Structure formats: structure tokens, C-alpha cells
Amino acid sequence: MSNSRITAQQVAAAAGVSQSAVSRVFTPGASASPRTVAKVQQAARELGYRPNSLARAMVSGKSRMIGLVVAYLQNQFYPDAMEKLSSQLQEKGYHLLVFLAAQTDGDIDRVVSEILDYQVDGIIAASVAMSSDLSERCRQIGVPLVLFNRSQDDPSLSSVTSDNRAGGRQVAEFLLAGGHQRIAYIAGWEGASTQRDREAGFVAALQAAGQSLYARAVGNFKLEDAAAATRQLFDVPAGERPDAVFVANDHMAFKVMDVLRFELGLAVPEEVSVVGYDDVQAAGWQAYDLTTVRQPANQMVSETVRLLLAQIEGENTPPSQIEIGGPLVLRGSARIAKGWKR
Amino acid sequence: MSNSRITAQQVAAAAGVSQSAVSRVFTPGASASPRTVAKVQQAARELGYRPNSLARAMVSGKSRMIGLVVAYLQNQFYPDAMEKLSSQLQEKGYHLLVFLAAQTDGDIDRVVSEILDYQVDGIIAASVAMSSDLSERCRQIGVPLVLFNRSQDDPSLSSVTSDNRAGGRQVAEFLLAGGHQRIAYIAGWEGASTQRDREAGFVAALQAAGQSLYARAVGNFKLEDAAAATRQLFDVPAGERPDAVFVANDHMAFKVMDVLRFELGLAVPEEVSVVGYDDVQAAGWQAYDLTTVRQPANQMVSETVRLLLAQIEGENTPPSQIEIGGPLVLRGSARIAKGWKR
């Protein structure tokens, strides 16, 4: 009456065939006579039978589950990417087992261990740092791992990011062309490769043009820290204020703009130009209208899926580090030089 | 060399005990002598053994996975709730298997069927409508189901929502007290219980005060539709314009404010008061500073988890429909009556 799950055995009995015949009918590339298929399908339909994915996973060694480790979903970039990820994976018959990791290192290890216990076919780690122990363990047990929006030195680790250096460079060139003289930077969490690369590209391009970073503060990718960083940089005599600031991601940039406008009473972009990174949805909202570097989430996700599935299904696909370039999206939060259009 | 997963069998051999001894050591409420425990634990540590969750699920009938069906993550309320959900569940040793469903009915059925194939211990459906077929099927196979942020008439279905009627009522009373004369409403998707209840409470309170809805348009919980609805209501001669608008959720309200301010050139709240629903993070951002009804995501999630686990672990917990009240959060997007403070 209750808790009644129909098994292949029961379907077999009802259809008058063996249990393996039932299995074959539900296995894509298997052989069964049209007659058997018909009998089995009818019995299955009548009984409401569906194969048990877990049992299938046990024997086949393929669970068709992908573990996703993600640190926080406040930054709109992540839910957005996750939605795309989930739907692309679903199309290929895979599903996401989601694990939230606290930022602490130990927690990541614990969480990834738990993921592995579920026999996932692969792991996507979004914005978290992997210990080499951990990635080594994944390799040993043959579970492919792809870093999303974060990269590490280890060349045996696959990763997909935007071209953060190029992005930073574009911002610098754009601000320089706009005639800005005192260009500041609000950094993300210093442990993040994205943060480091964006800053490196930015600073390098500044220096290539004979200018240097006028001021710098750390926002840690956190709203409150970003607010404090903004005050630190801008709550100073007018003559010492930066005239432009590159913020390491959009999420912080919104807060920076709020503090600039509503707390310090500065006009954006008239008194200060602000540029972000990511091009999340809200960057296009007119209240912010944020000039920013686009991270092409769609392509990043596609590449992540492609890379992961190649490693899962393909023979010996070598790991690779993929960087995808994105354009600087010009909006109203930063002064634009006449004739700038690249 | 590769693909080497250690099994309980191998640990048993290394520790010089039976495989069932190993199982017992890794099973919380089992009996084993301190000596056995020590031997097994050491062997396990040396070999890097961890129990296979899937095998455990097969035999125990408990996968410790919860299926989550979610429709879209654009509205910040959902990633936020999901983050809380995931971490609360993780604390109890459960994990989320995530399925994205398109809005289409058929898709929900397909997706829930797939979820059930994974032998999840329970299902949380966020903002999606369940066919009675489907909920019936869950009941038959004994998989508890809780609707999150959506309710249905069916009293056998558990659900957790905010008190949407009361929320709508609060907004009406607040706008009335603010002296607004032409109060409009921008509806969400009409199929959603949240939309219907918010509107019902809102309209009822308006009428109780002898006033009625001045105008209404449908935003479908979508940004573009909300923009169109705003134009429809406000792109009219000044004398006919609403002086206040209640928007069915914050997500749309941001767009409404943008259109009002930047497209139609109307001042908020001087010319138009705007009130939203949800109190997502961005509602507190100063660029919007949106007055809104708070949906207590933390409590809603806690109740969802409590309800679901009670049904999973407890004997025969009856289904229930839980509504959690939330306050109207006063900010700057709506005129406030002198002395209003409830």
C-alpha cells in the first residue's frame, strides 16, 4: 500500500520476461525484440515503474551526479552561473548535488570528502581554493575536478575563468583614455586568483602608460568591507580624492556607488568614475548603470561542462586551464573619452 | 593504481576483522569493542577509507538526499533561501540534489520523476505548482513533499509561506495612512498563490477602508513585464497617475522604480510611493531604499526543514500549512504618515 516502489523484478513478472529483459529495455544501447520491448513497456507503465538510479549507479559505477561546491550565493554571478550549469547538465542527463562550503579551508576538505562519498562522477568547485591534498585525492579515485571562476598554479588542475588580466588591462586603458589622473583600486579577497589577476592586469597597464596606482584598499568581496574601503579612499580632502576607482567585482561596486553617492555625496561619474567586473544583471539596472567587464557566464559554463564531461566520458582528456575574454561594457558610471570605442 | 576506492572489505582484511565489523564501526548506533574500533579506525585512516553513501542508501533505504525543485534564481530571494536551506540541511547530514524546472507544467512532472529515481528522502518544491497526480505519487511511494513559498488548496500538502494576506493588508494600511488617494497594484504571475494572497489581502484592506484599487497591471514576476506594467499605469496624464504602487515582489519593484525615475522622470517617493514584497538584500541598498514586507527567509527555511525532517524521520507526522508573518520594513521609497509606527 504505502512505500511501494516497483522493482524491475515485479515488472518482469507482470510482463512474463526475465528481470534482465526489463533492464535491457530501460538501457539505451541494449538489444531487445520489439515484442519484448512492448510487453515490458506496457507492464512498466501500468505499474508505474522507473529504474532506481542509485542501484544503477552502484553497479555501473556512474551516478550521473556532479558535485558542486559553492561558497556563497550573495553575488548574483553565482546563482546565475549555477542556473545555467544545472540546466546544461540536466540536458546531458546529469544532476547537481550541491554543497555549500564555508570559506574556511578545513570546511572545504570536509565538504569535498562528503561529496566523494556520494560517488559523484565529477566535481565543479566554484570560487573555492582546493588543497593539493584534495585534488590529489580526486585524481587518485578518478573523479574529474574543474575549478570554476578560480584558477590555481597546479597545471594538473582544470579550470575555467574569464581572462582576468586582460579584463583588468581593459579597465586601465579605458580609465586612462578618459583622462583620469588619480586612479584607485578596491581589491577583492586577496586569496582569490581572480582578484590577483584583475589587479595585476590593471596595474601593469597603468604602469605601461607611465602612471601608477594612486590608492588601494581591500574590500574582500564583502559589502561591509567594500564600504569601509570606500570611506578609506574617499573620505579625505577633495584635492586628495581619487577621480576613478576600479572595483574588483560588481557586487562590491554597487556598495561603493551607494557610499560614494549617498554617504559621501559625490557624483558618479562627474566626480568619480566607477568600474566593476562581472556584468551581473544588476549592473544594467539604471539606478547603477555600471560600466563593467563582462564575464561571459554562458561560455564559461559551457566550457566547464564540456571539459568535465570530456574527462568523465572521454578516455584520457588532459586537464586544461581555459580563459575566456569578455568585453568592457560601457555604461554611465564612468566618464567616457571622446572617440573611445573598442 | 587509479580508480582505487577502498571498500569496507579491504579495511576488514587490513584490520583483521570481518567486513561487518567495519560497517558497525562506521554506523553511529552500533556495538563494537574499543579494541575493534581502534583497529578498524586505524586501518581505515591508513587506507583512506570512507563508506560509500550510495551503497548505504541502497540497503538502508535512506539516501540522505533531498530533492530541490526550483524555477529560477534571478530573484535574489531564492538563492538566499537556497543557501540557508543547504546549510541547515547539511548540518543534519542531508544534501540537496538540485533540479531546475522550466515553468511549463509538463517539465515539472518530468523533473520530479527524475528526482524520485534518485531515491531522495524528501522533496522541497520552491515556487512551483504541483499537479495532484504528482503529489499523489510522492505520497504513494512515501516521499514527503514540502512546498516552499507557495501553497495549494490541497490540505494533504505541506507548505511554508509568509503570511501573504497579512502582508498585503499591512501595505494597504500603510499607504492609506500615508494619505495616498490613487493606489495601484502591479501583480506577479497570476498562477502563484503568493501573488493571489498578497493581492487579496491588499485589496480587502483597501476596501475595508472604503477605498478601492485605482489601477492594476500584471508584471508576472518578470522584469520586462513589470516595466511594461509600469508604463501602462504611469505613462498617462499627470492627473490620472497613481500616487502609490504596491508591487508584488521586490525583484519587480526595482525595475518599476527604474522606469519611474529614469524613463518617466517621476520622483520616488515625492510623486509616487513604491512598496515591494520580500525584503531581499538589494531592497536595503541605498539606490533603491525600498519599503517592503519582509519574508523571514530564515524562519521559513527552518520551518521547511523541520517539517520535512519530521515527516522523514518521525512516525506519522501530519502535513501542515505554515504561514509566517513578517514586518513591513519602512525605508525611503514610500511617503510615511506622521506618527506611523506599528
Added chain:
DNA sequence: ATGAAAGCGCTAACAA
């Protein structure tokens, strides 16, 4: 307290 043995529901050889 411990080991032997019987499955959980399925897939994948292997025969026939």
C-alpha cells in the same frame, strides 16, 4: 561483541 550470510535493485558478462 563478532562473523557468516542474505540481500537492496540493478547491470553486465556469459550461455543458450
Added chain:
DNA sequence: TTGTTAGCGCTTTCAT
């Protein structure tokens, strides 16, 4: 094309 058989790695009786 089919049925028979042997497990996948684990938990859980059942003896001991």
C-alpha cells in the same frame, strides 16, 4: 535475442 548468474558495497539479521 534471451535467461541465468554473479556481483556493485554496504547494512542487518542470525548464530555463535
